Amino acid sequence: MEGEGAIGAFLDFVSPNDTFGEKTWENAERKMVEDTLTSLLEKSAVSADELDFITGGDLLNQCTATSFGCAGFHAPFLGLYGACSTFVEGLLLSSILLEANTARLGAVLASSHFSSAERQYRFPLEYGCQRTPTSQRTVTGCGAALLRRARKKDENCLAVVGARIGKIVNNGVKDANHMGAAMAPAAADTLVSFLKDSSTTPADYDWILTGDLGAIGATLFCELCAKENVDLSGKYLDCGTQMFSPEQDVHAGASGCACAAVFTCGRLFKTWKTLRKNRILLLGTGALLSPMTLQQKQPILGIAHLVFLKGESGCSM
């Protein structure tokens, strides 16, 4: 579905099935991580032992797709859990590891898998449950980026030149099929406070992207920003609305750790230069919950981390 969707043309590899030659969905996701890291190293002409760190995570309990997928590379590993904000949390932390001169070269990745996520968070696929109109489809995919300390200007690279760590926002949403509503207030909080602190407005950027708010969450996000006098017209795109085509009937759009990761490493990295998108704000949006917290009637918490990517000078990614 990802290959046939709106993002299809930007993907390096599309599997004809969701098992990737493995017997379980969880192993399929682990295999995606391995293959993506292998492909990243090949494309970058870097060997695994040159990596000062790999960081990332996924949605599986105990983030096992990432740890098992990374184990064979024998590189220093930092596990993250930021739900679907993980990829941007990884970019943020990696750029600081490089900035502090504690590392020269690192990889960031995030993965998710529709079938492993459905089994863990919702219902076994075999039940054939109907999905509500506000629900989103978890992206089956993995995105990985290489970050290196800026040495000289490289016009083919985007640089991480700013970031903001998100705060947890509790909006009281308890519907696990309405994640966009749970995450939108966190995304608005992070973006509005970043713009305020940096004394900038959307006019200062070419693109403002959110990870996986979906169609409904993206609308809520724009409304919340408008209330704070932040007008996103003509600048804003949610990765969750850009993964699948309308005919694919995924209701409110795409979600999952892979949503922001695949959009960033696929469409963004491959088109920013031709589209002249030189100043980009990328917000990773995450819903902090577990099946257990839902059963125990807890709300879904939202979080959103932000990185400012710049294409004019320096080289980081």
Add this chain to the structure above:
Amino acid sequence: MEGEGAIGAFLDFVSPNDTFGEKTWENAERKMVEDTLTSLLEKSAVSADELDFITGGDLLNQCTATSFGCAGFHAPFLGLYGACSTFVEGLLLSSILLEANTARLGAVLASSHFSSAERQYRFPLEYGCQRTPTSQRTVTGCGAALLRRARKKDENCLAVVGARIGKIVNNGVKDANHMGAAMAPAAADTLVSFLKDSSTTPADYDWILTGDLGAIGATLFCELCAKENVDLSGKYLDCGTQMFSPEQDVHAGASGCACAAVFTCGRLFKTWKTLRKNRILLLGTGALLSPMTLQQKQPILGIAHLVFLKGESGCSM
């Protein structure tokens, strides 16, 4: 049990029961996180809005004890997943965030809860399952530390002056009741390579601590180090062997994210000065697995992160 154990005298607060006034163990763990952070801020005379970040994690699926426990503090939040290595992973990353001048003040925490961990990873407590001799007891507790950028020498503070990000080590262990064996090779790999790269030996340190290898894992760790000509005699202690008293019959010792966190924030912080332990290597040890990976016959992966804590000069924690 923690209050009655070997660490009891060093704890700021001991609850007479494991529910902390909540109806579920998961909420009890969330409450521990809240109370620990509140106590940390009070003891440090710091308000939550002065925190540039909180980072940490726990063992619950999707690390919900930490995210729900931190939500009310409205501070920038970075979620980590390093299993029982989380506390040291947090110290490592926090010290780099401070070093890079991206933050001035941050909090690191890690929690675990015996009953929530048993329910999730092993058997419902109501079954009354017998435990194998190699098994360890998850510590019910939470430890939190405040880190600030070094401004001037403070003789009451320990400084993070070095660190090493661990690599994932697959030793093929598949017994979920034998975590020490799964983690010991990773701990040895991290310590031996740190000593080699820093051209130091155990003689250069006053204390070398591992997080939660337990009695059997600690013995294996010493053997693996000895094979690499690293003699730990008189320098080494595993936090997992120091939490409970022998009469408490916890088999191979203690484990859990809270093991290293509670030992560090309790016994280490409160005694290093009087014991003249000025140069300490602290290794957080983690077993990367989930009930799902065990059911799918995957091995248990080990990881160990290291921080070098120094008490002579500077101020960081």
